[in-house]
Amino acid sequence: MNRELLSKALCEIDERFLAEAYRPVPEAASGSSERIVPMKKKRIITFALAAALILSLGIVAYATGAVSAITELARSFYKPAPDEEMRNERPEAAEHNENWNSQMDEWIEIGENSDKTTQSAELENGTTITLTENFYDGERLALSYVLNREKPTVDYSFGPDHEYFERLSESEGLCWYQNLSETQYLEIMAKLKLTGKVGFVIRTVDVGDHVTLADETEIGPFVGGELDGYTVLVPQNGLPDSAKGQDKLELVFRVKTYEAYIWLEGDKVYSYYPIVEGVPVMFEIINNSAN
Amino acid sequence: MEDSKIISLFFERSEQAIEELDRKHGPAVKRTAANILKDRLDVEECVSDTYLRTWNSIPPQAPNPLASYVCRIAHNLAIDRYHANTAEKRNGKYDLVLDEIEECIPSGMSVETELDAKELGASINRFLSSLSKEDRFLFVRRYWYADSVSDLAALTKGSPNRISVRLFRLREKLRNTLTKEGLLV
Numbered sequence: 001m002n003r004e005l006l007s008k009a010l011c012e013i014d015e016r017f018l019a020e021a022y023r024p025v026p027e028a029a030s031g032s033s034e035r036i037v038p039m040k041k042k043r044i045i046t047f048a049l050a051a052a053l054i055l056s057l058g059i060v061a062y063a064t065g066a067v068s069a070i071t072e073l074a075r076s077f078y079k080p081a082p083d084e085e086m087r088n089e090r091p092e093a094a095e096h097n098e099n100w101n102s103q104m105d106e107w108i109e110i111g112e113n114s115d116k117t118t119q120s121a122e123l124e125n126g127t128t129i130t131l132t133e134n135f136y137d138g139e140r141l142a143l144s145y146v147l148n149r150e151k152p153t154v155d156y157s158f159g160p161d162h163e164y165f166e167r168l169s170e171s172e173g174l175c176w177y178q179n180l181s182e183t184q185y186l187e188i189m190a191k192l193k194l195t196g197k198v199g200f201v202i203r204t205v206d207v208g209d210h211v212t213l214a215d216e217t218e219i220g221p222f223v224g225g226e227l228d229g230y231t232v233l234v235p236q237n238g239l240p241d242s243a244k245g246q247d248k249l250e251l252v253f254r255v256k257t258y259e260a261y262i263w264l265e266g267d268k269v270y271s272y273y274p275i276v277e278g279v280p281v282m283f284e285i286i287n288n289s290a291n
Numbered sequence: 292m293e294d295s296k297i298i299s300l301f302f303e304r305s306e307q308a309i310e311e312l313d314r315k316h317g318p319a320v321k322r323t324a325a326n327i328l329k330d331r332l333d334v335e336e337c338v339s340d341t342y343l344r345t346w347n348s349i350p351p352q353a354p355n356p357l358a359s360y361v362c363r364i365a366h367n368l369a370i371d372r373y374h375a376n377t378a379e380k381r382n383g384k385y386d387l388v389l390d391e392i393e394e395c396i397p398s399g400m401s402v403e404t405e406l407d408a409k410e411l412g413a414s415i416n417r418f419l420s421s422l423s424k425e426d427r428f429l430f431v432r433r434y435w436y437a438d439s440v441s442d443l444a445a446l447t448k449g450s451p452n453r454i455s456v457r458l459f460r461l462r463e464k465l466r467n468t469l470t471k472e473g474l475l476v
Contacts, residue, residue, distance in 0.1 A: 003389050004374055005408055010392070011367045012412020013435050017419050018359040021431035023446065025318035076459055079390070092383040093390055175447045178425050185424070209450075225456040 068133055069144040069230035071111030074104040076227065107234065110135045110142045115288060121281045126150070127205050127255055129281055132230060137289040138245045141219070142234045147255070149205040152179045154188065158199040164261050165199075168270035176262050176269060179204055188264070197265040207231070208254035208278045217242055219251065249285040254278025294357040301349040308349075309342050316358050320365045326437035327369040327385045328376075337372060341365040366435065388437050391458070395466040411474065418468045422461070429454065430461050 079101055082094035114135040122128045127149040134143040159165065177185045180202065191198040211219045211233065217240055224232040243249055256278040263270040292311045300308035313320075317338070324337040341364045354360035373385060419427050425447075432438045432446070440458070444451040 003393055005411060006392050006395070007370050007374070007389055008408035009411035009415055010435055011363075011370055012409055012415070013419065013431065014416045015359060015363065017416070017427060017431050018363060018435065019356045020424070021428050021436065022319070022356070022359045022362065023432075024316075024358070025322050073456070077455070090383070090386050093386045096387065097390075175425070175428070178447050178449070182423065223452060225452040227456065 068111030068114055068116070069227050070114060070133065070135070070142050070232050070234075071108050073225050073227045073230075073232045074107035074111065077104050077225070107142065110140065110234075113288065114142065115286065119283050121283075123255060123279055123281075125205070125257070129207065129253060129255055131283045134283075134285045136249055136285045136287050138287050139239065141239055141243070141249070141285070142232070143251075143285070144230045144232045145207070145253070146230055147205070147207055151181070152184075152202055152204040154180065154184050155201040155203065156191070156199070158201045158261055158263070160199075162199075162261075164272050164274065165263070167272045168261065168263050169272065171269045171271040174269050174271055176202065176260060176271060192264050197263070199261075199263045202260040202262065204258045204260075206256060206258060208256050210254065212252050213243060214250040214252060214282065215242075216252075219243065247287050249287075251283050251285055253281045253283070255281055294355070297357060298349060298353055301346070302353075309346065312342065312345065312357075312361065316361055319358060320361055323362045323365045323436060324369045327366070327373050329383070329385075330376075333372055333376070334369075337365060337368050340368050344368070362436075384439065385437055388434060391462065392434050395462050395469060411469075414469060414472055414474055415465070417472075418465050421468075422464075426457070426461055429457055433458055 077100070079097040081101065082097050086097075087094045111133075114133045116133045118130055118132050120128055120130040127147065130146045130148070132144045132146055135141065177188075180188075188198060188200060209220065211222070213219065219235055219239065220233075221236045222233040223236045224234050226232070254277075256276045258276055259274055261272040261274070292315060294315075297308060297311045297315065300311060320341055321334065321338055324334045324341070328334050328337060341361060344364050345361055348364075352360075419430065422430065429443060429447070432443055433440075438446070440451045440454050443449075443454045447454065
């Protein structure tokens with residue numbers, strides 16, 4: 001009863017919200033359920049060790065006490081346990097929920113047994129990355145971190161004279177505004193309305209997608225999520241062999257200042273994302289089972 | 292062809308109107324239906340019915356924007372067919388979407404029996420008005436357009452995990468809104 005009512009209520013969503021969220025679909029994708037959207041991936045090719053970092057050990061209380069972000073995230077991800085009706089009528093969904101919840105049970109256990117001693121690194125640009133908890137038993141790894149950084153900035157010095165202008169490509173459907181504040185967004189729209197075109201660079205500090213061992217062995221890809229500013233990472237496919245059974249792991253994160261070069265002209269959007277090198281930050285993870 | 296010209300063709304009762312509509316917005320219409328219905332024939336029938344309804348409603352309607360207007364027709368037709376289908380014909384993907392949104396109703400509670408879809412829909416619209424543009428985009432894309440989480444990640448250049456957490460937060464907010472408005476018992 002609830003499902004049918006909810007789905008019919010969703011049919012009442014206001015037209016302006018549907019129009020706001022509408023995105024055209026390329027003809028090539030119309031036959032499949034997969035969407036083809038050009039993605040500008042931020043890729044690491046190489047990195048050079050950067051300027052000096054300040055690495056300090058400190059015991060800083062987690063914001064909510066001795067609570068684990070890994071455990072809390074897992075609890076928030078829990079799905080309704082399948083009942084008999086679900087098993088009979090939607091066996092696919094029931095199996096999905098059961099498998100998902102089993103994985104979350106494991107995360108909850110990991111979070112309850114994680115090491116909550118924090119490690120922090122402060123970078124020259126004022127950004128601080130803090131490893132807030134970690135779990136490593138020789139086979140499994142999970143961790144959470146917090147990145148304290150400036151909010152994304154908008155720089156209007158980008159235009160046709162810039163060296164990157166020629167590298168712009170049309171980017172229909174790109175949600176360039178997703179990390180900006182309402183004020184920043186409105187300022188850009190006002191400039192666009194005034195002259196019909198506007199160019200700008202959005203700079204965002206974030207942790208790169210790739211986390212490696214000191215010898216550059218990839219640890220990811222990851223599953224996880226964010227909770228109250230804490231990012232939780234769990235390797236999706238388990239650890240590589242060279243990371244198993246060790247007394248400790250040295251993990252390298254890369255903190256990057258991403259740049260998005262955007263040109264708006266009428267209702268067209270053009271973008272260019274240069275490859276950026278990150279500042280490496282290393283954390284030491286001790287094997288819990290060895291203690 | 293611009294939407295205004297397509298609408299002119301509808302007003303002229305020219306069959307070219309449907310051809311142009313299909314050329315420009317057909318992929319989005321098909322995708323809207325396919326995100327909800329599993330069976331290919333159901334999707335095709337839904338798209339045909341959508342065009343027929345559009346033909347019958349323009350004129351006097353002159354919708355602007357046209358895209359979301361036809362997608363809405365397709366969506367509503369697909370929903371009706373979804374609920375009419377037996378369990379084995381249902382789309383597992385859309386089932387998951389409904390499972391998620393059903394979480395807004397805490398176990399042990401139910402929606403007021405007298406409540407109809409319009410009243411609940413009005414409450415959802417008030418909820419959407421209170422959201423930031425980005426959050427509203429995510430909510431509408433997931434629970435109306437029924438995009439998968441990975442589709443949303445590609446659209447927003449975020450990671451699927453971050454999208455999942457944001458959607459979870461939005462569902463919690465919706466649940467609080469429905470509770471505050473006294474719509475849940």
